[in-house]
Amino acid sequence: MADGVDLDELASHSxxxxxxxxxxxxxxxxxxxxxxxxxxxxxxxxxxxxxxEKHGAAEPGSGIDVRVMGGTSH
Structure with a gap:
């Protein structure tokens, strides 16, 4: 959640x-x-x-989350 916006909910409508x-x-x-x-x-x-890899998200303690959102998968 960022500034009161539920990003998962928002993405589910994309x-x-x-x-x-x-x-x-x-x-x-x-x-x-x-x-x-x-x-x-x-x-x-x-x-x-x-x-x-580009954002260093695999590094321990990076604090970076990477995930697929929105749309529909095949």
Missing amino acids: HIRYICVTDVREGEIIARYVLEAELDDNAVKARCEAVI
Whole structure:
């Protein structure tokens, strides 16, 4: 939740699927990457892994959350 907005609820109404990068400590979205509708699960997973690496989210104590939100999966 950021500033009283439930991001999960908001994303559930989006027709666009995207990768959301959040700074958990600050409660801020720091990046969003739109996912093309035709991407299969393996391609989405590869994109997520690249975003995790780019933002250092796998580092212990990073405080960075990366997840797919919105849209519908195939």
